[in-house]
Amino acid sequence: MGFRLPRIVSTKQSLQRSSSTGNGASPKAVDVPKGYFTVYVGEAQKKRFVIPLSYLNQPSFQDLLSQAEEEFGYNHPMGGITIPCSEDDFLDLTRSLNDS
Numbered sequence: 001m002g003f004r005l006p007r008i009v010s011t012k013q014s015l016q017r018s019s020s021t022g023n024g025a026s027p028k029a030v031d032v033p034k035g036y037f038t039v040y041v042g043e044a045q046k047k048r049f050v051i052p053l054s055y056l057n058q059p060s061f062q063d064l065l066s067q068a069e070e071e072f073g074y075n076h077p078m079g080g081i082t083i084p085c086s087e088d089d090f091l092d093l094t095r096s097l098n099d100s
Contacts, residue, residue, distance in 0.1 A: 040080050
């Protein structure tokens, strides 16, 4: 995949990951701090990431969101935005965003 994601300074600080509940139900909104939003990433098994809203201003992340729109439209069964790429590609992109 040709996307580069921003650098993750620290998993606990910049990017938080938790497993989805497995039954399609999304965790409570209180799990997402102000200034962040939830995305689901992965091919077979989706992982939940809580990422900063500032990523929405990054062209590379906007490209990824356009791909998500093309693949899933606006109906996201996981409750958050589903990103159509591997977890490794997503982490690479987030690392590159943190570097810029």
